[in-house]
Amino acid sequence: MELAESHGLGPLLYRRLKESGVQAGVPADSWDRLRLVYFVNAERNTRLFRQLRPVLQCCSDADIPVIVLKGAYLAEGVYDNVALRPMVDVDLLVARADLPRAQARLLGMGYGPQKREDIDARCRRSSELTPFVGLGSSVDLHWSIASPTSPLRVDIGGLWKRAQPATTAGVQVLALSPEDLLLHLCLHTSYEHGLGEGLRQFCDIAATIRHFGELDWPQFVDRSRDWGAGRYVGLALRLAQSMLGAEVPEDVIERLVPGGIDARILETARESVLARASYVRWLPFFDAFGARSFRDKAKRSWQRVFLSRAEMGAKYPASRGRSHLWPYYLLRVRDVILAYWAHIFRRARLMLRTHGRDRAADLGKWLGSGKP
Numbered sequence: 001m002e003l004a005e006s007h008g009l010g011p012l013l014y015r016r017l018k019e020s021g022v023q024a025g026v027p028a029d030s031w032d033r034l035r036l037v038y039f040v041n042a043e044r045n046t047r048l049f050r051q052l053r054p055v056l057q058c059c060s061d062a063d064i065p066v067i068v069l070k071g072a073y074l075a076e077g078v079y080d081n082v083a084l085r086p087m088v089d090v091d092l093l094v095a096r097a098d099l100p101r102a103q104a105r106l107l108g109m110g111y112g113p114q115k116r117e118d119i120d121a122r123c124r125r126s127s128e129l130t131p132f133v134g135l136g137s138s139v140d141l142h143w144s145i146a147s148p149t150s151p152l153r154v155d156i157g158g159l160w161k162r163a164q165p166a167t168t169a170g171v172q173v174l175a176l177s178p179e180d181l182l183l184h185l186c187l188h189t190s191y192e193h194g195l196g197e198g199l200r201q202f203c204d205i206a207a208t209i210r211h212f213g214e215l216d217w218p219q220f221v222d223r224s225r226d227w228g229a230g231r232y233v234g235l236a237l238r239l240a241q242s243m244l245g246a247e248v249p250e251d252v253i254e255r256l257v258p259g260g261i262d263a264r265i266l267e268t269a270r271e272s273v274l275a276r277a278s279y280v281r282w283l284p285f286f287d288a289f290g291a292r293s294f295r296d297k298a299k300r301s302w303q304r305v306f307l308s309r310a311e312m313g314a315k316y317p318a319s320r321g322r323s324h325l326w327p328y329y330l331l332r333v334r335d336v337i338l339a340y341w342a343h344i345f346r347r348a349r350l351m352l353r354t355h356g357r358d359r360a361a362d363l364g365k366w367l368g369s370g371k372p
Helices: 002-006 010-020 028-061 070-078 096-108 119-123 156-162 178-192 200-212 217-226 230-244 250-256 263-275 294-305 309-315 326-353 359-369
Strands: 090-093 132-134 137-142 164-168 171-175
Touching (some): 002 010, 028 070, 028 164, 070 178, 070 200, 096 119, 096 137, 230 250, 230 263, 230 359, 294 326
Parallel strands (some): 090 137
């Protein structure tokens, strides 16, 4: 139960056990707990979709095309059951030119904080704007699916050309093409989160492959390689295949990773997923966003710890409208330190399992090197 909940799989486990007819073999208290997790998530997601509907309708009325990303699309479009896919926020992709209008619409609906970072400045270092926080929900507006400072060469124009009509929260929107959706999910788990988000994201990958059935695999491979993402995507697919039985053709992984994936690399990646310990050597708040010099790294690390007023308002709602933020910056420093030690603990536990060697660092180097 604890493992399922830590990986965000409680609702999915409940449905699988129920459909398998093995309820009698599950202790009553555990079954009740699992059932509660399922229905609590169903209620939370139903409320989130109810709040999402006017946002999508508002964008539609303003002729702002929107591609619904990740959880909100997967819950309805892939899992076909909003209770099965836990969500903490909603991710929407809009064109870079439409960001000012989309932002104005959300602010007009009461989402905050009202004081925002300059959009051009934000887009130079991030693929999304500062979160828009409403009553019980948060909306993230993206203009790309990868940071502009990352080594990935994402074809944003191609994403829009290939986007397909979809319905989310009862509103006509757009969704990524099946191949682009799978590519995004692979990169989200293996590159952006360094495999540290656990099994749920691999369930998303396996469910997407199962839902669409026939994918254009040659096109998928070519696009992954064009984006410079072959290894990240190949590793994600191999893990989904070996751990969850995802039906990935063998020649697809061979083309993505010529020469195959070394058994030690694969085992280290698997351990990272199960331990929810990212292989990324720099912590998220020390992420250099592609910076090379020590000065740039120090500057960007400072920006990640001491957030802008708008970002502080999104992360610490009680700070909104306050003339002095220093008490909340103290809170931010405390949270950063706690996150740091939690990360160190997970990495240390993973190193103990691998006889003291930081194989996670070797995994990161292998992914970034491009060599067999």
